Amino acid sequence: MNIVILTGSNRKNATSTRLGEYAVEIIKSHGHQVSLFNLYEKPLPFYSPDEKQGTDENLANLNSVMLAADAIILSTPEYHGSISGVLKNALDHLSQAHFSGKPVLSISSAGGAVGVSSLTQLQTMVRNLHGINAPEWISIGGAQRRRFEATFDGYEEYEGSQDVEERVQRVLGSFLNLAQTLTAARNAL
Numbered sequence: 001m002n003i004v005i006l007t008g009s010n011r012k013n014a015t016s017t018r019l020g021e022y023a024v025e026i027i028k029s030h031g032h033q034v035s036l037f038n039l040y041e042k043p044l045p046f047y048s049p050d051e052k053q054g055t056d057e058n059l060a061n062l063n064s065v066m067l068a069a070d071a072i073i074l075s076t077p078e079y080h081g082s083i084s085g086v087l088k089n090a091l092d093h094l095s096q097a098h099f100s101g102k103p104v105l106s107i108s109s110a111g112g113a114v115g116v117s118s119l120t121q122l123q124t125m126v127r128n129l130h131g132i133n134a135p136e137w138i139s140i141g142g143a144q145r146r147r148f149e150a151t152f153d154g155y156e157e158y159e160g161s162q163d164v165e166e167r168v169q170r171v172l173g174s175f176l177n178l179a180q181t182l183t184a185a186r187n188a189l
């Protein structure tokens with residue numbers, strides 16, 4: 001399978017982006033193709049219904065990788081009880097053509113213990129884009145974010161890191177199983 005991870009932070013060392021990078025490692029270890037589209041490194045123009053923006057290089061790149069994806073992971077920081085502006089802007093550039101019938105996993109990083117609010121809203125957007133929400137999601141919040149901070153350098157620095165890693169690996173494993181079933185069904189159509 002070909003999986004795309006879209007990371008929705010405009011912060012260089014964002015934990016939501018590093019969580020996405022960790023997901024890349026896990027997905028590769030399962031033998032799948034995976035690419036990460038980092039909205040900090042590849043910023044998009046503000047969406048405008050009035051303008052044709054197809055000449056923007058980052059936007060053209062996003063369009064092609066999302067069309068080619070069999071499954072999608074959306075990663076966001078929790079901002080004011082919702083998703084980030086840059087991720088919402090990216091989703092406004094996209095449509096059902098990129099999501100329809102594809103499994104989508106939502107993941108978030110929050111200052112509070114759990115980022116339920118951003119994840120719930122992300123799943124609402126996925127449903128409106130006709131993607132298929134995975135039954136689980138991944139939230140890292142509060143101290144759990146330490147595993148994904150730029151200063152993290154191994155297990156000793158944060159005793160809870162193994163629990164976080166195991167949870168991320170378990171959810172990604174079940175997402176990949178779902179994605180394989182749905183991809184086989186789509187390919188059989």
Ligand SMILES: Cc1cc2nc3c(=O)[nH]c(=O)nc-3n(C[C@H](O)[C@H](O)[C@H](O)COP(=O)(O)O)c2cc1C
Nearest residue numbers: 009011014015016077078079080081109110111112
């Ligand atoms: C503008 C802004 C709004 C935020 N709003 C919330 C919030 O509503 N709930 C929360 O738990 N954390 C909130 N936070 C904290 C972030 O969710 C937290 O720092 C998160 O780890 C950021 O993700 P990042 O490491 O990917 O940048 C907010 C942070 C910023 C900068």
